[in-house]
Amino acid sequence: MTMQQTFPALGSHPAAGLAGPERRAATVERLSRAEFDLLVIGGGILGLSTAWHAAQSGLRVALVDQGDFAGATSSASSKLLHGGLRYLQTGAVRLVAENHFERRAVARQVAPHLARPLTFYLPVYKGGPHSAAKLGAGVFAYSALSAFGDGVGHLLSPSRAARDVPELRTDNLRAVAVYGDDQMNDSRMALMTARAAAESGAALLNHAEVTGLRFTGGRVTGADLRDRTDGHEFGVNARLVLNATGPWVDRLRAMEDPGAAPSVRLSKGAHLVLRRTAPWNAALATPVDRYRITFALPWEDMLLLGTTDETYEGDPGEVAVTDADTTQILDEASFSLRDRQVSRDLITYAFAGLRVLPGGPGDTAKAKRETVVTEGRAGMLSVAGGKWTTFRHIGRTVLAKLESLPGSPLGDGIVPVSGLPKRAPLPGFASAPAVAHRLLVDDPAPGGMAQDTAQHLATHYGSLAFEIARLAYERPELAGRIHPDAPEIWAQVVYARDQEWAETPEDVLRRRTTLTIRGLDDPTVRAGVQDLLTEG
Secondary structure, three states, X not given: OOHHHHOOOOOOOOOOOOOHHHHHHHHHHHHHHOEEEEEEEOOOHHHHHHHHHHHHOOOOEEEEOOOOOOOOHHHOOOOEEOOOHHHHHHOOHHHHHHHXXXXXXXXXXXXXXXXXXXXXXXXXXXXXXXXXXHHHHHHHHHHHOOOOEOEOXXXXXXXXXXXXXXXXXXXXXXXXXXXXXXXXXXXXXXXXHHHHHHHOOOEEEOOEEEEEEEEEOOEEEEEEEEEOOOOOEEEEEEEEEEEOOHHHHHHHHHHHOOOOOOOEEEEEEEEEEEOOOOOOOOEEEEEOOOOOEEEEEEEOOEEEEEOOOEEEOOOHHHOOOOHHXXXXXXXXXXXXXXXXXXXXXXXXXXXXXXXXXXXXXXXXXXXXXXXXXXXOOOOOEEEEOOOHHHHHHHHHHHHHHHHOOOOOOOOOOOOOHHHOOOOOOOOOOOOHHHHHHHHHHHOOOOOOOOXXXXXXXXXXXXHHHHHHHHHHHHOHHHHOEOOOOOOOEOHHHHHHHHHOOOOOHHHHHHHHOOOOOOOOOOHHHHHHHHHHHHOO
């Protein structure tokens, strides 16, 4: 069997036959000339999910973002799909059950190639904020709300837990509570959602900054834009505009109405990525106080620590991890981790994001992570807040809100949200182990594909990994590793350019691969990526 017979042809969304630069030019022309039903401003997961569902319903949808898709908050999460164990303390049983339903739908039916089960250990130390009995009962109830689909929450002996997590601090450790959730790479999940929106007919453009809103008869009917890649200015006309700009939501609202009062407050969450000093077969969720938990998560062959939760009042574009954040995260991690695993020398990357919370007083750590949809004076809708786990539900909720607007501004004839597929899969839907197996046995190159590369491609692209394998076969120079200490290959850079809207080395290294979080985006790697982005 030849490679042509084994691996599919490239491209399956609009303008798939065009390379990156040509596709961008075609998208800009389409945005400039067409009249859209809905313009979504903001390419985080809220905007992307709304665009995906709106396009499925038959609407003509455009989406733009001033930076990259998932370039801010949506790629700065704790990388979890979870029910929200801490919500049980407040009696939010229904919320936890709903979160579990969405978590399991995404991880099992929508994107099993991008999510994987993760076992959590909750250590109970002498003098800690919770007793073993309380946490044991809590994890049992938590698993019951998931219909025990991830096993039964229970207590474990410290010695047994230490075998799975050798770096677990066992001094004064009374017991360990066990429960299950799921984990993902948030950037890859967002990109697959963007691709799903494009395959449903939406026009998407990143690195396109809104310079002003367009008005017709006192109503917002579009936006003026500047292409940040070349400075070209153009406009987009739409019957309805949705502001899904996350931490920038009030800034865009002020373009609609300079007198608009602030609607949200921001909370900064910082994380650290470290090299691991031992194998990890479970994650740690260590209670810091009655309301907060600090995580230690095995992720992308590394260890992810965090997070912080503090009010942020600065420029959203300037949010960063401070030395105080680093100290806090390492100090809190040391409650349950041995000293050698919390050394600053192990840090490869640090990132911070902003949670968008409803406006009002109170501790941000106790604030509800709920989604708020409001309508402005000139008819622009704004959506903000929510959890990664429920991104599909949020998209459907926003679409339902659009459908219910007085006067039916989106017109008649569209498929209502109730008529959309309940669990439409994301692109690449497949069994990741099966894809990895095929990549290993079908690669005709001498020596074949490395096992870690096959595993990485399968769990970050699903069946779309075959398109990358085809690129590597057709251009053997793309089959080599980008860095000897990472599983990624050069074909992923070309694929990111031509199929995933990558415009800059940062787009590739931080969000389409794991080179940055591994601390491997050195000048040589960046130069090689830049060369491929601009070749031809």
